[in-house]
Amino acid sequence: MKKKNHKYIFIIGGVMSGVGKGIASSSIGKILQSKGFKVNPIKVDPYLNVDAGNMNPTEHGEVFVLDSGLETDQDMGNYERFLEMDLNDGDYMTSGMIYKYVIEKERNLGYRGKCVEAIPHVTQEILRRIKSASDEHNSDISLIEIGGTIGDYQNILFIEAARTLKIKNPRDVIFIIVSYLPVPGSLGEMKTRPTQNAVRQLNSYGVQPDIIIARGVQLLDHRRKEKIAMACAISPENVISAPDIKSIYDVPINFEKDKIGSIILKAFHLRSNTNGNSLKEWKDFIRKRDKAKKELQIAVVGKYFDTGDFVLSDAYVSVIEAVKFSSYWNEASTKLTWINSKEYEIDPKKISELKKYDGIIVPGGFGESGIEGIIMAIKYARENKIPYLGLCYGMQLAVIEFARNVVGWSDAHTAEINPKSSHLVIDIMPEQKKLLAEEKYGATMRLGAYPAILKKNTIAHNAYDTEEIFERHRHRYEVNPEYIEEIEKNGMIFSGTSPSGKLQEIVELPKSIHPFFLGTQFHPEFKARPLHPHPLFTAFIKACLKNK
Numbered sequence: 194m195k196k197k198n199h200k201y202i203f204i205i206g207g208v209m210s211g212v213g214k215g216i217a218s219s220s221i222g223k224i225l226q227s228k229g230f231k232v233n234p235i236k237v238d239p240y241l242n243v244d245a246g247n248m249n250p251t252e253h254g255e256v257f258v259l260d261s262g263l264e265t266d267q268d269m270g271n272y273e274r275f276l277e278m279d280l281n282d283g284d285y286m287t288s289g290m291i292y293k294y295v296i297e298k299e300r301n302l303g304y305r306g307k308c309v310e311a312i313p314h315v316t317q318e319i320l321r322r323i324k325s326a327s328d329e330h331n332s333d334i335s336l337i338e339i340g341g342t343i344g345d346y347q348n349i350l351f352i353e354a355a356r357t358l359k360i361k362n363p364r365d366v367i368f369i370i371v372s373y374l375p376v377p378g379s380l381g382e383m384k385t386r387p388t389q390n391a392v393r394q395l396n397s398y399g400v401q402p403d404i405i406i407a408r409g410v411q412l413l414d415h416r417r418k419e420k421i422a423m424a425c426a427i428s429p430e431n432v433i434s435a436p437d438i439k440s441i442y443d444v445p446i447n448f449e450k451d452k453i454g455s456i457i458l459k460a461f462h463l464r465s466n467t468n469g470n471s472l473k474e475w476k477d478f479i480r481k482r483d484k485a486k487k488e489l490q491i492a493v494v495g496k497y498f499d500t501g502d503f504v505l506s507d508a509y510v511s512v513i514e515a516v517k518f519s520s521y522w523n524e525a526s527t528k529l530t531w532i533n534s535k536e537y538e539i540d541p542k543k544i545s546e547l548k549k550y551d552g553i554i555v556p557g558g559f560g561e562s563g564i565e566g567i568i569m570a571i572k573y574a575r576e577n578k579i580p581y582l583g584l585c586y587g588m589q590l591a592v593i594e595f596a597r598n599v600v601g602w603s604d605a606h607t608a609e610i611n612p613k614s615s616h617l618v619i620d621i622m623p624e625q626k627k628l629l630a631e632e633k634y635g636a637t638m639r640l641g642a643y644p645a646i647l648k649k650n651t652i653a654h655n656a657y658d659t660e661e662i663f664e665r666h667r668h669r670y671e672v673n674p675e676y677i678e679e680i681e682k683n684g685m686i687f688s689g690t691s692p693s694g695k696l697q698e699i700v701e702l703p704k705s706i707h708p709f710f711l712g713t714q715f716h717p718e719f720k721a722r723p724l725h726p727h728p729l730f731t732a733f734i735k736a737c738l739k740n741k
């Protein structure tokens with residue numbers, strides 16, 4: 194049943210992209226939760242891709258996978274981590290998804306002969322989805338982040354949909370602009386004009402913001418707050434100062450310094466449902482982080498690292514955050530060093546640099562580039578007893594390395610790279626073969642959460658402390674059952690399998706041989722949360738601390 198007077202907050206970016214709308218939305222959600230409200234976040238991506246699955250991570254950052262298997266934008270990961278929620282398909286939409294639905298509905302005579310138009314049919318479909326997501330979560334307040342920047346052509350229909358919702362429910366809808374205030378080097382002064390222009394442009398769409406979040410390298414002073422307030426017709430208290438800070442997890446606390454929570458509640462004529470104790474657990478987590486004294490050095494070996502620092506951290510954001518959470522709860526801070534595995538292919542002697550690291554991670558990936566270098570790094574980790582964590586591709590390549598160098602099948606490989614190998618220890622599933630032959634790439638991998646059963650007295654079982662787990666997948670290839678017996682005989686343990694026993698989900702080496710060597714076919718990083726670090730990452734970090 195729909196609650197009466199459900200509230201909607203639309204969050205839009207001003208001036209330029211990349212100023213942290215996702216973190217701002219997550220943080221506002223966190224604050225509203227701490228005031229006793231049930232929130233649901235929605236991410237709108239205005240591009241034409243139907244989902245984020247076919248996009249190169251160097252192009253658009255990490256593809257975040259939901260339990261359902263939907264491949265989405267990395268902001269969905271931030272929402273899940275900040276808000277401690279598992280999100281659903283209805284919490285994400287792209288223009289491609291909406292248009293596809295509207296066009297298919299038209300083809301099926303769903304509009305009963307009407308001329309189907311962007312306005313109102315597309316905007317109505319957008320609103321239908323927004324409302325149904327809030328129903329699904331039975332929430333009090335929906336936070337809808339509209340991707341892109343004011344002035345983009347692609348997000349206009351979403352802003353128009355929001356405008357019509359506001360017209361019909363003036364007391365239940367507010368707009369927040371996350372804008373940017375540059376400080377030109379030659380002036381050393383924060384400039385408000387670009388933000389004023391962004392607001393004017395939004396006004397020209399018929400929308401007036403209620404709150405402006407002023408991002409910038411420094412605090413926004415009162416004089417400039419007043420200037421923005423005067424030019425943009427809002428009160429100075431509703432201009433929130435959001436300077437760059439140490440970590441994204443400090444943002445909710447920082448926003449509260451300018452009382453954004455009470456300002457939102459006041460705009461909605463709502464009162465806080467809790468008294469005090471605001472963000473207590475969150476602050477405990479921050480305190481733990483600030484206490485971290487031990488320092489770990491972990492090497493992340495893979496590809497996608499050669500497009501510059503900015504992009505690589507985006508491509509693996511969930512892995513980075515998962516490492517942070519498990520480190521902080523163990524009073525450690527971890528420095529990740531990104532190593533492009535191609536360097537080891539060019540200069541094999543370089544591999545010994547791995548000696549200086551307390552642990553090695555090989556994250557997920559696709560394709561051929563840098564693969565032999567990664568296999569060299571895994572061999573080094575195995576032989577030199579450096580804690581190793583392999584995620585998806587990192588698990589498959591660990592099986593290949595073991596098959597080549599321990600079992601003795603020197604040409605062991607994955608069908609993804611060398612389908613002619615005489616030992617395809619990683620192979621394609623028959624249904625996948627058909628999909629690829631038909632060039633059906635979109636949303637056709639093994640995606641989303643599946644159960645796995647853990648073998649007793651293994652690293653995996655000890656870490657999870659339970660027999661059945663649910664973890665999220667995103668892969669096309671699998672350990673080939675034909676070779677399992679032989680690999681096992683040589684000492685590798687398959688410690689997690691699908692309930693039928695057919696699919697191998699976790700591999701590891703016995704503790705007697707190696708302090709920590711484990712690979713997962715799934716992506717545990719998608720389920721790591723600040724307040725609930727992931728047990729496998731925690732076990733890995735503990736092993737790294739021991740290895741130090």
Ligand code: GLN
Pocket residue numbers: 556557558559560584585586587589609667668669670671
């Ligand atoms: N490329 C591998 C596969 O498709 C691994 C995928 C991944 O690491 N996410 O199975």
